[in-house]
Amino acid sequence: MGRVAVVTGASSGIGAEIARLLGGRGDLCILLARRADRLEALAEEIGGDAEPCDVSDRAAVDAVAARILERHPAIDVLVNNAGIPGRTSFVHGDPEVIERLIRINYLGAVWCLRAFLPGLRAAAPSDVVNIVSVSGVVAGPPSGPYSASKHAQLAFSRTAAAELRGEGIRVHTVKPGFTETEGFPQSWLPRRVQRVVIGPKEVASHVLRSLEEGRGETTVPWYYGPVAPLQDAMPNVFTRVLARLPKAL
Numbered sequence: 488m489g490r491v492a493v494v495t496g497a498s499s500g501i502g503a504e505i506a507r508l509l510g511g512r513g514d515l516c517i518l519l520a521r522r523a524d525r526l527e528a529l530a531e532e533i534g535g536d537a538e539p540c541d542v543s544d545r546a547a548v549d550a551v552a553a554r555i556l557e558r559h560p561a562i563d564v565l566v567n568n569a570g571i572p573g574r575t576s577f578v579h580g581d582p583e584v585i586e587r588l589i590r591i592n593y594l595g596a597v598w599c600l601r602a603f604l605p606g607l608r609a610a611a612p613s614d615v616v617n618i619v620s621v622s623g624v625v626a627g628p629p630s631g632p633y634s635a636s637k638h639a640q641l642a643f644s645r646t647a648a649a650e651l652r653g654e655g656i657r658v659h660t661v662k663p664g665f666t667e668t669e670g671f672p673q674s675w676l677p678r679r680v681q682r683v684v685i686g687p688k689e690v691a692s693h694v695l696r697s698l699e700e701g702r703g704e705t706t707v708p709w710y711y712g713p714v715a716p717l718q719d720a721m722p723n724v725f726t727r728v729l730a731r732l733p734k735a736l
């Protein structure tokens with residue numbers, strides 16, 4: 488019997504590409520996001536199931552997971568990918584946006600893991616992939632509240648990896664850098680930074696390799712790796728540089 492994979496945020500970008508690759512290797516993909524029409528189109532394309540759901544709504548996540556687990560008691564792969572951008576300020580940004588970032592980007596992944604855990608346990612050895620971000624290890628304007636949500640998601644992912652290891656549930660933390668997608672258009676970046684922008688297919692291929700090789704926590708592309716230790720080693724230098732960034736960024 489083929490593997491069953493649940494992919495959140497599968498209606499566009501990185502999640503849709505991950506679902507295409509998982510579907511291509513023969514997994515039955517169950518696609519979660521809010522836009523039902525997009526999910527249904529992708530489900531038809533790859534032979535999966537569409538399950539519209541807002542991952543920030545804990546009751547809705549529990550209900551959709553219960554429905555899915557009834558049909559598929561064993562879940563081999565859960566990809567926590569759903570997320571929203573947030574180029575806003577802690578100081579004068581909309582408080583609603585600051586809260587929404589935490590509810591979707593961080594808590595959404597927590598609720599999905601908890602809701603699908605019986606299925607992951609039944610399928611063990613099984614895999615969870617958390618799509619975090621380089622912003623989970625580096626912080627500064629213009630996306631402080633987004634970065635805070637991704638720092639929280641990173642703490643969740645690293646902790647879950649240790650908590651679930653003994654049960655045969657491998658948690659992979661994937662930290663992509665700037666990736667051109669519908670929700671995260673990168674045209675705002677200065678021209679000289681544009682060359683580091685990658686596409687969602689590249690992130691998806693990285694995720695599939697991580698699953699196949701059991702890589703754990705990784706950064707894609709690799710060259711963002713040294714940025715976090717640099718900010719840790721010289722936080723005050725970073726603060727001075729970030730303070731001088733043009734406000735338009």
Ligand SMILES: NC(=O)c1ccc[n+]([C@@H]2O[C@H](COP(=O)([O-])OP(=O)(O)OC[C@H]3O[C@@H](n4cnc5c(N)ncnc54)[C@H](OP(=O)(O)O)[C@@H]3O)[C@@H](O)[C@H]2O)c1
Nearest residue numbers: 496498499500501521522541542569570620666668670671
């Ligand atoms: N693009 C980048 O530069 C970049 C870099 C690092 C990390 N990431 C992370 O990668 C993940 C995917 O982002 P992307 O770049 O592929 O952006 P995207 O194309 O905008 O995809 C985001 C996905 O999340 C879904 N989503 C948003 N809010 C949701 C909610 N409340 N409930 C369920 N699904 C929800 C969206 O679907 P609906 O709108 O249909 O719900 C969509 O399918 C995010 O976690 C993001 O933080 C992106």
